[in-house]
Amino acid sequence: MRIGILSFAHLHAEGYVQNLRRISGVEVIGFSDTDPERGRRISQSFGLRWFWTHEGLLAEAPDAVIVTSENAHHREHVAMAAAAGADVLCEKPVAATVADALAMQEAVERSGVRFMTAFPMRFSPAVQALRDMVRSGELGRVLAVVGVNHSENPKRHRAWFAQKALAGGGATLDHTVHLADLYRWIFETEVGEVAAEVANPFDPEVNVDTAGLLLLRLENGIPASIDASWSRPNHYPRWGHVKMEVVGERGTAILDAFAGHLHVWRKGAGRDYEWLGYHSDPAQGMMEAFVRSVRDQSEPPVTWRDGFEAMRVALAAYRAAEAGVPVDPRSLV
Amino acid sequence: MKIGIVGTGTMGRVHAAAYRRMGAEFVGAYDRNPEKLAAFVGAYTVDPFKSFEELLMRVDVVDVTAPTYAHEELAVRAFEAGKDVILEKPLALTPDSGRRILEAARESGRRLFVAMVVRFFPQYRKAAELVHAGELGRVGVVRLKRVLFPPGPGWYRDPEKSGGMPVDLMIHDLDYARWLLGDPVRVFARKSPPVEGEVLEHVQALLSFPDGRMALVEGGWAYPAGYFRTALDIAGDRGLVEWSSDQPPPLATLFPAGEPAPEVGLPMAGLEEDPYELELRHALEALERGKPFDVAPEDALAALELALAVRESAASGRPVEVAS
Known part of the structure; x- marks a missing residue:
């Protein structure tokens, strides 16, 4: 191939x-x-x-x-x-x-x-275990979800991430989509409503938002938040986090998808102190799934629709922050 | 390659579950205890073999997960039958016994893989990669910890059968220390005072390497039931690596407390990839493709000798010189 x-x-x-x-x-x-x-x-x-x-x-x-x-x-x-x-x-x-x-x-x-949206976190074994736990009913009825996907400002790696014309948005667009997709996939529901704060508290040199906090109501009634901010400093030990806490009636699950790391201090490295991951890269599983669907001419496991709905959640956050009222992502057409 | 397991205790179950997940051709098992065997083959839907001879006739690879005191006899008979052998650590109870296993492998022309699983834990592997790539500069001080609760009733508690805590448990980190720093020249170990009627034991071993490099290896069957902690700390003149099992796992749960502790604890929590699966996958791939093993039989023998030196020093309170 x-x-x-x-x-x-x-x-x-x-x-x-x-x-x-x-x-x-x-x-x-x-x-x-x-x-x-x-x-x-x-x-x-x-x-x-x-x-x-x-x-x-x-x-x-x-x-x-x-x-x-x-x-x-x-x-x-x-x-x-x-x-x-x-x-x-x-x-x-x-x-x-x-x-x-x-x-x-x-x-x-x-x-x-065929079209597949690159959502690698669906291929993280820890995320998959969390999904199994939720779907099997082990946690009981889900009461609330707290999600974090904050990071450093990516502009030092690629300037366009913080340029409105090329990126279309900043932190909120960049990061909301990962957790929005995981919520849809894990809880098997759509996002019903988005309330949000979106702003640029961290970098006056750029014309996009560097922070976004979203408070969602999933269609099945579960309240869920997303922190999509570029709120980690450049000297943070890693780019950021993917975390999710699922509070259930019988038990709570706490996901820290990149928890498996060594603490490393090195001279002359990119970061003096670094959290160096030792687990396999979730993107590997994603790429294997894509290659399989191309080879077998089968439907990719993550579709255009998945990418579209997650994007609409992020766009709804901008609209909601501007209007000061919650917005249904499906009203954006 | 058809695989048969002999010994259906804790490690037999761990290996069987890993073979199942890998989709390996695990076909059957043998155990001297017919009730344990029946439960085991029922759980993994494989054939029960009536005898070790039958197992030898039916498989290509013999996975020995029987107690340590049975390793030599089972491994030597497997080699004499022309089989490759995967052998749970420790290699044997004594260096002479270990050497006889290595000799039987050589004579048969078959291959011996000793399952030193810590080398396949992703964090230990990543840290060793940093060391071997020179990322930390010259490594000066290494600290390794492995302490859990004492084993329940059974052969583990009998040093005549298991070698005791240094040989059964500390051997992991002694092997890892060798992987990082090579052979030490001297070992000095201190152990906890005996506790009447218990196998509680905590040992700290100071390993001295040429050129002033050093390691503190800590092992113990000493924690309250249900606890198992491991850690590594590797300091070089250009860098440092720390890791501890106290770090939060990728997925944790909060449920009402009160689950019974397992018979022998395994440090599985917090791992996405099962190191036992990585280890057995490596062994089978190396056998199939004729590639070298990451752990040579000589490494397993050297680790055993080091564990015995630790045990001897802890007992005598005197340093033990290690022949290289």
Whole structure:
């Protein structure tokens, strides 16, 4: 199977290449990137063929592509890949507007290619164990959920994350989608209502929000919160956290998906003090699932709809913060 | 490769469950105790073998999870029957017994994997990778901890059968210390005063390596029922690594307290990947592809000798020189 990487704008692309290279029968045919400095650097450090244009990569007729461009370019790039007949794994958020996301769905359906949204946390064994625990009824009726996906400001890795024109939003759009997707997947319900505070308390140099706190009501009545802030300082020992506490009538489950780490102090490393994870990368399982669906021509385990609904929760947070009243994400059309 | 398990106690169950999850060709088991065997084969839906001879006829790989005192006889007979052997740690009760197992493997041309599982715990592996890659500079002081509650009634409590706490438990971290620093030159150990009628025992061993490097290895059957704590602390001149089982696990639960403690505790909480599965997967893959094992039989023998040196020093109160 021949897979191409459509843009290295998103920093996850680097990990995805490693994930793909661990899967037998997969050939990473190269990557396209229109940024010459990044193209040269990635080409050298990963030993990958570099295409100056996305058309050049797609002309090689890859079986599938990973779209890891800036959020605002997903629509155009997914449409190009679909027209070229390549199955797509698209980085989250699938888009920054409802219109873009719907246009992507249309392009995908017209060409008949498969589309998977990159939600790696569904493939974390700890998250899967939590889901099993909830669904088996072990915790009893779920009473409340507290979720945290806060991080450092990603702009020091890639500037566009904090540029409104390319990212479409800041912390709230970047991080809400992970937990919103896990809530939909674990509790098998839609998000009914979103109340939120969205602001930029941390970085006056950027034109996007750097903090977002969401208070949701899931459709089945469960109250659930999401902390989507870029509230960790740059010298924090790791990029951030994915945490969730599920309070049930019979028991409580406490998830800290990246808890498995060594404490490491090193000279000359990126961080003087670092939490170095020792568990397998959830993105590996995600990539294997994507490759399997391309190979078997089966429905990917995470769909466009999943990506769309999670995005609508984030967009509802912006709307709710602005209006000062709760917003139903499904009212955004 | 058809796998048969001999010995259906705690470790037999752990290995059987791992084979099941891996989808390995685990076909049957033998145990001298027919009731234990019946319960075991029922739980894992495999064949009960009427004798060890029948097991040897039916499988390609013999997984010996019988008590330590039975290791030599079972492993040697498996090699004589031309089988590869996966052998639960510790290798044997004495170096001579261990050497006879290694010799039987050599003579048969078959392979011996001693299941030193700590090398397959992801955190211990990651820390060793940092050390071996020179990320910490020159390692000067290593601290390793492994303390749990005493074993319940059974052969573990009898040092004649299990080797006692240093040989059964501390051997994990003694092996890990060797993996990081190589062979020590001297061992000095202190143990807790005896407690009448109990197997409570806590041992701290100071390992001296060439060039002034050192390690403090702590092991114990000493905690209240249900507790099991492990930790590593590796300090170099350019970096430091800490980890402790006190750290929160990826998934914890709060339920009403009062669950009964298991017979022998296993440090499973907090792990996403089962190290026993990683270990057995490695062993089977190495056997299938003719690749070297991450733990050589000679490592298992050296770890046993080190554990016996710790036991001897703890008993005599004097340092023991370790022959390299």
